[in-house]
Amino acid sequence: MAEPRWLEADEQRTWRAFLGATQLLFDRLDRELQRDAGIPHAYYEILVWLSESPERSLRMSDLARRTRSSRSRLSHAVARLEERGWVTRRDCPTDKRGQIATLTDDGYAALTAAAPGHVDGVRAHLFDALSPEQVRQLRQISEAIMRPLAADDTAVTAPPPADGDRTR
Secondary structure (H helix, E strand, O other): OOOOOOOOHHHHHHHHHHHHHHHHHHHHHHHHHHHHHOOOHHHHHHHHHHHOOHHHEEEHHHHHHHHOOOHHHHHHHHHHHHHOOOEEEEEOOOOOOOEEEEEOHHHHHHHHHHHHHHHHHHHHHOHHHOOHHHHHHHHHHHHHHHHHHHHOOOOOOOOOOOOOOOOO
């Protein structure tokens, strides 16, 4: 068996800083969304994916891949969103085993109401802490990390939002 490629001291510090920063950022954004909009970030992400899809609809299996959720976890989340009247589900007309989730007008209104506060949080906790050069570097680093992982994965990575898209 090959010897593990242990992390050098600088790599270990970088790894731990990366973990700490991403966990703190996602925890903070989740808490703020729950406080301000009454929904966890996972639900917000579902609403975003649906809002960016044709006819605001996606097959549940596609939505699960895009949100990186198990089908059972996604089904539970969509059920909660259905209770609020923000999402509906219907059988897929071409495949009776599948279902299609659709963002309702009320769900879109909830998303557009939550988006400004969420974007403020993303800006305050991420982008305001970085220079324009660091933002460019962060994007390049993130893309370099995602590229080989996405090549081996069936999950869909987030498409770049259209110019002026403010829902993420």
